[in-house]
Amino acid sequence: MKLNLFDRAPVSGGRRTGDGYFVTTAKIARTGIQIYAGSEVGKPDMPQVRVYRPESEVFHVDTMKSYAHKPVTNLHPDEAVTADNWKDYAAGQTGDEVVRDGNHVRVPFAIMDGNAIKSVDGGRKELSVGYECT
Numbered sequence: 001m002k003l004n005l006f007d008r009a010p011v012s013g014g015r016r017t018g019d020g021y022f023v024t025t026a027k028i029a030r031t032g033i034q035i036y037a038g039s040e041v042g043k044p045d046m047p048q049v050r051v052y053r054p055e056s057e058v059f060h061v062d063t064m065k066s067y068a069h070k071p072v073t074n075l076h077p078d079e080a081v082t083a084d085n086w087k088d089y090a091a092g093q094t095g096d097e098v099v100r101d102g103n104h105v106r107v108p109f110a111i112m113d114g115n116a117i118k119s120v121d122g123g124r125k126e127l128s129v130g131y132e133c134t
Contacts, residue, residue, distance in 0.1 A: 091116035
């Protein structure tokens with residue numbers, strides 16, 4: 001079964017570029033057991049479901065590559081971001097220096113959209129990573 005999952009990741013620090021963009025890094029994935037509501041993983045009869053993410057999957061070379069050059073959005077769109085709708089949803093982009101940081105995956109990203117940057121300036125200190133998994 002294919003699922004769309006959303007995990008929250010704290011964002012701290014960051015800086016502005018000369019063009020006014022906001023750049024930083026975030027730990028967006030980790031190994032171990034994560035807890036989801038049953039409704040999030042296709043098990044509405046269960047209040048919680050524990051999902052195990054092994055190191056071999058989280059840090060697999062293909063998984064690590066999959067985080068690079070992805071659009072950053074301000075909130076979750078109802079559809080996947082593609083070349084056809086990128087202008088409608090993208091607020092920035094992830095970089096390509098995706099690295100292991102202990103039990104986490106750390107990804108650089110830039111927010112380039114003025115309204116999304118205002119959200120950060122207004123106190124948004126957490127991002128949510130949306131991804132597909134089986």
